[in-house]
Amino acid sequence: MTGVGVDKVKCQWVPAWLRLFLLVGIAIASGGCLDHMIADQVLKGPNGGQRSIVSRMLEDGKHVGLNYSCMLNDVDVVEVGPPIARMAYYTVEPKGKFYYVMTRMSRDLDEHAVRKQTVWLDRLGEKIDEEDGQPSDRPALIEHNYEFNAPVYGGEPQILVLGHPVVSVDERVAMEKEPIGTIILLQGLGGSVRENPYLWHLAGMLSNYGYRVVMPDMRGHGDSTGDEIGFGLYEAKDISQLIDDLERKGKVAGKLGIMGHSYGAMMSIYAAAYDKRIEAVLGISPHNWLRDFSGAATNIAKLFRPKVYGLIMTIGNEKTIPSAIEIAADRLGVDPDAHGPAAVISQTDAPLLLLHGDSDQICPFSASEQILAARPENSELLIFKTDDHWTHLYRRTLWQEVLSFMDHYLPESPMDREIDADRHVGAEDNPAWVMWQASLGG
Known part of the structure; x- marks a missing residue:
């Protein structure tokens, strides 16, 4: 090497x-x-074009241990391009009511909970004692929590907690279900699946409802290589080559959808325009x-x-x-005036759902309006009042829209399911959040 x-x-x-x-x-x-x-x-690739340890180990045929085995089931790498790069991607298998997702204002979690990355939740069934692991009258201890501080401009930081019951890896594998569809989930510019996993809660939610979720690091991001990014010029073909690799390895189950946030939303639209195997596309806060x-x-x-x-x-x-x-x-x-999702969306017939906050300080919601205007047929735009570039990601109402859209287009027959509010606690379920939104007129 x-x-x-x-x-x-x-x-x-x-x-x-x-x-x-x-x-x-x-x-x-x-x-x-x-x-x-x-x-x-x-x-320049946000990760500096580095050849990550994961990528190098896979090139050498070595086993790659996952630190997050109860979230990420598998990791693999596929060569994409040109320009030639190696794309790392992670798979989350459907587990059926396994994950718990909770949004909390930072004041709601004590310092110990944040520091130790554990949190006590109620309404989760069996109650486990923190000290000896035996049944207790305390709320259930959820291990392997991943907490992300999301700044809310004008409000308070949010803590997003993703957890699951205390089970062994073998027990978790036994809970895996046959997928009803496959969804590629793309993070924004600078995102890293392992190191900046701010969309893991969406992967966990979709896994709960039977979907296999594939989370790649785009070129120049996270564990993938690539000296430069192309704002869709390279990435559309990269994702098509990822789909080729998934099919070779039998990882495309049912129909294929794609979704992303910010830069990832842009790349989702480019990929759907390039590859007709994608049958549903969802963009959260895209740029144009x-x-x-x-x-x-x-x-x-x-x-x-x-x-x-x-x-x-x-x-x-x-x-x-x-x-x-x-x-x-x-x-x-x-x-620069003609390179963007609005220029290519008409090249696909796949249904499109756009979700955007009307107070987005990074990608104004007019970008979604432009994309919608370029192909109004079989497309829909939902605006989240008072939300910025990130805050709607913490809403159960957004999670519901994501699930309902995918449920309509990916399973063999359309489904109509409501998200379990005990298992998926969104920002709007928190009185402190509601009061802050009310102060903004939301």
Whole structure:
């Protein structure tokens, strides 16, 4: 196996924002063109194009142990491209009422629960004592919880808890069911299935209702390789090659759907337009035209890297980031005013559902309106009032829309199921959340 140079390995651990900060400094010192340097970062894979440990181990035919065996059943890698990259993907098998999903305001979980990644829930059947594992009159202990702090701008951080009963791996395997359909689930820009698993709760919910969920890291993300991303130019074919690999390995059961959030929603639409094997597509908070991505990039910088944004504005001006997006589009060989989901959605007849918050500060809901207008037939847009780019992901009402859409199009016969409110506790079930939403007029 070809080794990775020491200098390159060291660079992989430098955060993207710090790389950009250093590049800005170099631009000042050398008189370089700042917008060209920002264009480099726009197209650069968020993980730095690294060859992850998972990918390298699979290339060598070594066993890869999963740290999250009660969530992720399997991991594999497929070669995609061109440009050539290796895509890692994870599979969640249907387990039938196995997972519990709960959204809580951070104040509702004590420090011990957050630190130890355990939480006590009620209404979950058998009660297990925390100390000796014996039946108790306390609420059931849920192990293997994954908690994600989601900033709510103007409100409080949310804790999303994904858990399951205390069972052995063998017991969990025995609970697996035959899939009624297969769903590819894509995270947003910079997402990593293992390290930034903010959509795991959707995978758990869909698993509860009989679906096999496949979660790939797109090129340049997480455990996948790839030096550059293509805003759909490369990714549509990548996902088609993923489907080829899934079919070769017998992992496509029933009809195939695809869904994603943000950048993943964009890629879902591109994939459905490219590959007619996809029979249903759902996009949560997608972006549309590449030129308008300058607004998203600006807002992301303002929210998460204000010092870097301030430095860019000090050296450049308000035209610097839009200019960088135009340079990136030119390198991809696309028209920034005509490259986006709205340009390709008419190439598929697959039913489309768009879910968008009307207060989205990253991808404005007008992007979904543009996509809907490009192909109104067999398409629907649902707007979540007062929700931003993330907050509707924590709503049981959104989970219900996802389930109802997939249930209508993927099983052999359409199904009409209500989400179990005891097992899936959304933000709107929390009085503190309701009060905060009311203060916003929601």
